[in-house]
Amino acid sequence: MNEQVAESEGVQLDAAVGSVEQACQALREAFPGKVRPDEREGYEGVIVDADALVSAALLLRDELGFRYLSSVTGVDYANDGLLESVYHAYGAESGALVFKVQVDRGNPEVPSLVSVWPSANFQERESYDMYGIRYAGHPNLQRILTWEGFAGHPMRKDWREPYYEEDHKPFKTRHPDGGVFRAEDRTPFGRNVQYPPGFDPEKWEDTAQSSVYEGLMREVKEGGLQTECITINVGPQHPSTHGVLRVVVVLDGEEVVDLMPVLGYLHRNHEKIGERCTFPQIIPYTDRLDYVCSMSNGLGYVLAVEKLVGVQPPERAEYIRVIMAELTRIVNHLMAIGFLWNDVGAYFTPVIYAFNERELILDLFEMVSGSRMMCNYMRVGGVFEDLPTGWMEKAQALVFDRLPRFVDEFHRLLTENEIWRSRSMGVGILPAEQAVAMGATGPLLRASGVPYDIRRVEPYSIYDRFDFDVVVRHNADVYDRFLVRMEEMRQSLRILRQAMSQIPAGPVQTGKKNWTIKAPAGEVYHRIEAPKGELGFYLVSDGGSNPWRYHVRSTSMINLTPLAEMCRGHKVADVVVILGSIDITLGEVDR
Amino acid sequence: MTEELTHPNIPVPEDLKGTVTLATWEKFYNWCRARSVWPMFFGLACCAFEMIAMATSRFDFARFGMEVMRASPRQADLMIVAGTVTKKMAPQVVRLYNQMAEPRYVVSMGACANGGGPFKEGYSVVSGIDKLIPVDVYVPGCPPTPQALIHGFVTLHKMIENTKYKDMKWYHNRGQGEEFAIPVLGPDLFDPRQNPLIQSEAAKTSVATNDSE
Numbered sequence: 001m002n003e004q005v006a007e008s009e010g011v012q013l014d015a016a017v018g019s020v021e022q023a024c025q026a027l028r029e030a031f032p033g034k035v036r037p038d039e040r041e042g043y044e045g046v047i048v049d050a051d052a053l054v055s056a057a058l059l060l061r062d063e064l065g066f067r068y069l070s071s072v073t074g075v076d077y078a079n080d081g082l083l084e085s086v087y088h089a090y091g092a093e094s095g096a097l098v099f100k101v102q103v104d105r106g107n108p109e110v111p112s113l114v115s116v117w118p119s120a121n122f123q124e125r126e127s128y129d130m131y132g133i134r135y136a137g138h139p140n141l142q143r144i145l146t147w148e149g150f151a152g153h154p155m156r157k158d159w160r161e162p163y164y165e166e167d168h169k170p171f172k173t174r175h176p177d178g179g180v181f182r183a184e185d186r187t188p189f190g191r192n193v194q195y196p197p198g199f200d201p202e203k204w205e206d207t208a209q210s211s212v213y214e215g216l217m218r219e220v221k222e223g224g225l226q227t228e229c230i231t232i233n234v235g236p237q238h239p240s241t242h243g244v245l246r247v248v249v250v251l252d253g254e255e256v257v258d259l260m261p262v263l264g265y266l267h268r269n270h271e272k273i274g275e276r277c278t279f280p281q282i283i284p285y286t287d288r289l290d291y292v293c294s295m296s297n298g299l300g301y302v303l304a305v306e307k308l309v310g311v312q313p314p315e316r317a318e319y320i321r322v323i324m325a326e327l328t329r330i331v332n333h334l335m336a337i338g339f340l341w342n343d344v345g346a347y348f349t350p351v352i353y354a355f356n357e358r359e360l361i362l363d364l365f366e367m368v369s370g371s372r373m374m375c376n377y378m379r380v381g382g383v384f385e386d387l388p389t390g391w392m393e394k395a396q397a398l399v400f401d402r403l404p405r406f407v408d409e410f411h412r413l414l415t416e417n418e419i420w421r422s423r424s425m426g427v428g429i430l431p432a433e434q435a436v437a438m439g440a441t442g443p444l445l446r447a448s449g450v451p452y453d454i455r456r457v458e459p460y461s462i463y464d465r466f467d468f469d470v471v472v473r474h475n476a477d478v479y480d481r482f483l484v485r486m487e488e489m490r491q492s493l494r495i496l497r498q499a500m501s502q503i504p505a506g507p508v509q510t511g512k513k514n515w516t517i518k519a520p521a522g523e524v525y526h527r528i529e530a531p532k533g534e535l536g537f538y539l540v541s542d543g544g545s546n547p548w549r550y551h552v553r554s555t556s557m558i559n560l561t562p563l564a565e566m567c568r569g570h571k572v573a574d575v576v577v578i579l580g581s582i583d584i585t586l587g588e589v590d591r
Numbered sequence: 592m593t594e595e596l597t598h599p600n601i602p603v604p605e606d607l608k609g610t611v612t613l614a615t616w617e618k619f620y621n622w623c624r625a626r627s628v629w630p631m632f633f634g635l636a637c638c639a640f641e642m643i644a645m646a647t648s649r650f651d652f653a654r655f656g657m658e659v660m661r662a663s664p665r666q667a668d669l670m671i672v673a674g675t676v677t678k679k680m681a682p683q684v685v686r687l688y689n690q691m692a693e694p695r696y697v698v699s700m701g702a703c704a705n706g707g708g709p710f711k712e713g714y715s716v717v718s719g720i721d722k723l724i725p726v727d728v729y730v731p732g733c734p735p736t737p738q739a740l741i742h743g744f745v746t747l748h749k750m751i752e753n754t755k756y757k758d759m760k761w762y763h764n765r766g767q768g769e770e771f772a773i774p775v776l777g778p779d780l781f782d783p784r785q786n787p788l789i790q791s792e793a794a795k796t797s798v799a800t801n802d803s804e
Contacts, residue, residue: 151778161714209778239662269713291637355647
């Protein structure tokens with residue numbers, strides 16, 4: 001074992017005191033009358049009264065060991081006149097504790113939990129943006145995915161988009177007769193727009209930009225040189241922001257005083273479209289979430305639906321899924337490392353090395369699915385097709401021979417590089433305590449010394465059958481995040497070698513293929529260890545063929561929460577490096 | 592190379608063939624331009640990765656004289672709109688286009704940039720970048736493979752080579768390009784060019800709601 005692996009040492013999340021059921025019980029005893037079990041059919045967890053929420057959250061975090069708040073989201077129960085704010089919290093070894101706050105749709109106000117779990121910051125803003133739930137006490141409650149001034153809260157069930165046809169697919173205009181028309185022709189403007197009655201564009205005052213700069217810290221210095229801070233925008237079009245991310249940076253000279261990511265430049269309306277689709281119709285959309293790792297996204301989603309419906313895929317399909325997910329992890333880490341090096345100034349050379357291998361893996365994806373990037377391969381209850389002839393030989397040559405040699409070569413080329421070490425060591429430090437509080441997951445969390453990997457903590461699919469190490473590093477800087485990714489590629493290869501040797505023959509789909517599935521009423525949250533971290537899918541079904549609520553717990557967006565913490569005090573040139581070390585994909589950040 | 596440029600009606604002496612070409616200035620000028628199109632380093636979404644893949648070893652667009660990707664629009668000839676244009680990003684895309692010097696070209700890459708793609712039905716995506724700026728080549732696909740994108744470039748090169756002097760507006764007015772109206776983020780994205788239409792439609796809807804009350 002080489003020096004980069006240090007398994008199961010280091011800072012642990014505090015062990016949860018007892019199980020989720022016991023925690024629910026403890027909550028009910030501590031707040032009699034204010035915490036009640038959620039007794040709707042198919043639902044779990046507890047419903048907390050809004051006024052007891054913050055004290056309940058403190059009890060959960062400090063006494064019961066649920067130190068990690070994974071997901072915050074809203075649900076619109078329009079028929080009951082309720083808006084619900086849903087929280088999923090975890091302890092070190094426990095499953096999810098779900099707690100909810102229900103508020104009246106007319107006046108939705110919920111206390112903010114940012115003071116308890118800073119990871120709620122962006123997620124509460126998103127829920128405010130999409131549902132209009134006001135989180136009282138939030139430090140900067142602004143719209144996040146749309147812009148200040150946008151009319152309405154688009155995820156509410158009664159809000160309709162300009163090209164609205166029906167609530168559920170398939171639309172009668174197209175199915176079953178196969179009609180075709182241009183949606184543009186049906187709006188007066190010929191575009192995807194709508195305006196509130198009486199709107200006058202000549203009188204509009206544009207606040208979308210000015211509001212962005214509110215809430216940024218500006219240092220007032222005592223003594224010394226009285227320099228003035230300047231505010232600059234990095235992005236949304238910038239070669240080093242990995243897409244259309246915009247970061248507003250306040251600088252004192254070259255030093256970062258404060259920083260705020262401005263999101264939403266790739267907000268593609270994923271969730272609203274998802275709620276219009278039938279369950280299987282969402283699968284191709286998940287490919288476009290984190291477009292580097294389409295296979296992992298699909299896996300996360302179908303596992304959530306399978307949990308809801310209660311389907312078990314056949315053995316061979318399970319193995320194929322693991323193989324695809326781990327190949328995806330290698331692709332992702334190759335690209336993460338390549339672009340991270342791009343950011344420190346090794347213009348494109350490491351990317352070209354990485355892309356060479358990526359092409360070979362994409363060839364494998366193309367063979368099984370017909371597409372290089374948007375594979376649309378996972379299915380509820382299995383996979384799309386069995387592996388084609390010759391696939392396994394090609395894949396084995398790659399996994400057993402070429403890729404291990406390549407990872408070693410990559411390691412030899414990069415790891416000891418002096419410029420790289422001086423640019424990355426001690427840069428962007430994120431202590432373990434903060435990483436957990438801010439909801440960091442994946443390599444970002446493990447480089448901070450927390451050995452938390454969902455494949456190990458809460459094994460899904462058949463990950464409990466494989467022998468692999470959870471890679472941990474302890475310096476919590478950019479260099480360690482790089483090393484964690486390097487080593488995770490080796491661990492992925494290890495899993496792949498086992499899976500490829502053990503894969504049984506047999507069918508790859510349970511039941512017959514169908515374009516629609518009826519799911520029982522209820523809710524489900526399922527998370528996987530995607531290459532970038534915890535990817536969660538929260539589904540609420542009302543018993544129909546499409547989800548009532550479809551929410552993606554986006555790794556990349558929540559991993560951006562600690563960005564400001566990590567960048568303060570560093571030079572502006574380090575901002576792009578630190579951002580690169582988080583490894584985000586904008587498709588998943590903004591959805 | 593010389594053969595492809597040489598004017599069919601102007602004979603080149605036998606012993607100078609292969610070293611001398613006699614062509615019109617227009618043809619030579621266009622031939623040079625088509626072989627040094629510098630794209631802007633600018634990706635919007637998923638398609639950006641296939642664009643980058645095209646820049647790497649297997650597809651290698653240096654073969655077409657295009658490997659100099661510029662991060663600044665001022666130095667770029669070609670904007671590859673690689674990915675979904677959201678309403679929030681649309682003003683920036685138009686602004687970047689306005690900042691490019693003539694001659695400038697736009698390749699719309701992928702279903703989203705062409706017409707909204709799979710996300711068209713949602714509320715936050717512009718139904719095609721050609722609603723806002725002129726597009727020269729459309730490349731279909733979701734995402735287009737690098738091969739498809741290269742085909743798009745070759746199409747663009749052919750287009751450049753066939754441009755006539757009299758059609759090169761920018762050649763006669765010293766590279767001054769037309770400014771396109773930058774859309775504004777209001778209650779929904781609005782294009783200043785549509786203001787009169789929006790006003791009249793808004794007046795209609797407000798009357799309608801007043802009647803119903």
